[in-house]
Amino acid sequence: xxxxxxxxxxxxxxxxxxxxxxxxxxxxxxxxxxxxxxxxxxxxxxxxxxxxxxxxxxxxxxxxxxxxxxxxxxxxxxxxxxxxxxxxxxxxxxxxxxxxxxxxxxxxxxxxxxxxxxxxxxxxxxxxxxxxxxxxxxxxxxxxxxxxxxxxxxxxxxxxxxxxxxxxxxxxxxxxxxxxxxxxxxxxxxxxxxxxxxxxxxxxxxxxxxxxxxxxxxxxxxxxxxxxxxxxxxxxxxxxxxxxxxx
Numbered sequence: 659x660x661x662x663x664x665x666x667x668x669x670x671x672x673x674x675x676x677x678x679x680x681x682x683x684x685x686x687x688x689x690x691x692x693x694x695x696x697x698x699x700x701x702x703x704x705x706x707x708x709x710x711x712x713x714x715x716x717x718x719x720x721x722x723x724x725x726x727x728x729x730x731x732x733x734x735x736x737x738x739x740x741x742x743x744x745x746x747x748x749x750x751x752x753x754x755x756x757x758x759x760x761x762x763x764x765x766x767x768x769x770x771x772x773x774x775x776x777x778x779x780x781x782x783x784x785x786x787x788x789x790x791x792x793x794x795x796x797x798x799x800x801x802x803x804x805x806x807x808x809x810x811x812x813x814x815x816x817x818x819x820x821x822x823x824x825x826x827x828x829x830x831x832x833x834x835x836x837x838x839x840x841x842x843x844x845x846x847x848x849x850x851x852x853x854x855x856x857x858x859x860x861x862x863x864x865x866x867x868x869x870x871x872x873x874x875x876x877x878x879x880x881x882x883x884x885x886x887x888x889x890x891x892x893x894x895x896x897x898x899x900x901x902x903x904x905x
Contacts (some may be wrong), residue, residue: 660704662724665745665748668875673740674724675748676718678704683715683753683778683905685898688762688769690786692812692819694723699759699783702891703898704739713903715749724869728808730820732839733828734764734790741769743778753778757898760786760856760883767834767864769784770841779901780845783894784883785864786856790829793820793856802826844872844904850881850890 664672685707687700695716707714719737721727745754754776758766763785770777786793787803794802802823809820845868849858858877858903865873876897881890 663736665742665743667720667743669751671720671726673717673720673726673743675715675744676704677748677789678707678712678714679750680707680711681714681715682750683755683902684715684749685755685757685902686741686749687714687716688741688756688758688765689719689722690760691723692729692817693762694718694761696723696747697759697898699891699894702895703814706895706899710714710899711748715742715744717748730822731824733825734761734832735828735846738765738768739834741765742772745769745773747830752776755779755781755898755902755905757781757894758785759783761789762836763787764809765834767839767841768832770843771839774842777843778905779843780841781894781898781901782846782847782861782864783852784849784856784862785847787860787864788829788833788835789834789856790813790826791833792860794826796878799826835867837867838869839867841868842870844901845870845874846901847873847875848885848890848897849875850878850883850885852880853883855883858868 662675718725721729721732756766763782764787849861
């Protein structure tokens with residue numbers, strides 16, 4: 659495992675990252691909401707990259723994991739900026755392949771639109787673009803707007819999910835699913851059909867809207883949202899490996 663390094667994004671705040679040198683394109687892993695760079699999917703990809711001599715970069719968004727910042731002051735726009743900083747300032751020159759999990763799948767799309775000359779491929783794992791729209795009930799949206807935050811129990815740990823008004827409004831301003839998405843690179847989408855958090859039908863919608871003709875989707879019938887079982891991780895590694903060999 660590579661050492662933790664830091665990149666200053668301003669005002670004395672640093673993003674924590676691990677950067678494995680190797681042959682390109684550089685794989686950049688984008689975690690989900692309230693997740694970090696040391697999750698099982700990122701670790702599995704990093705182990706594969708090490709064995710194959712591939713370049714890989716994984717990091718924590720501001721306010722998450724080992725990066726500086728207060729989680730509840732972060733926005734989707736700010737985290738998009740973190741992704742672009744990793745592409746522009748930390749990754750080696752040349753193409754990158756973005757692998758985004760859940761919310762990270764939304765951020766990978768936003769980054770690909772912002773840096774089409776750098777992003778050579780995308781791999782989404784239960785990608786969740788526009789979840790500020792479809793992921794909350796009307797009553798929850800009203801609570802976010804009126805009280806400034808929504809706190810919900812998490813099925814993955816004791817720490818509750820917190821959604822702030824700033825994050826929600828930022829997400830609403832960056833929605834993508836209302837029109838064609840002008841991305842032309844190869845895209846691979848993995849989704850569990852038993853995903854209780856993000857319906858696999860959203861990946862189908864992405865297939866329709868992404869402009870690229872090279873979009874493929876793999877459905878895991880009994881797969882949940884996390885897709886972190888050994889078989890799921892093997893599918894992820896195989897998907898990334900095959901995509902990388904084609905670039």
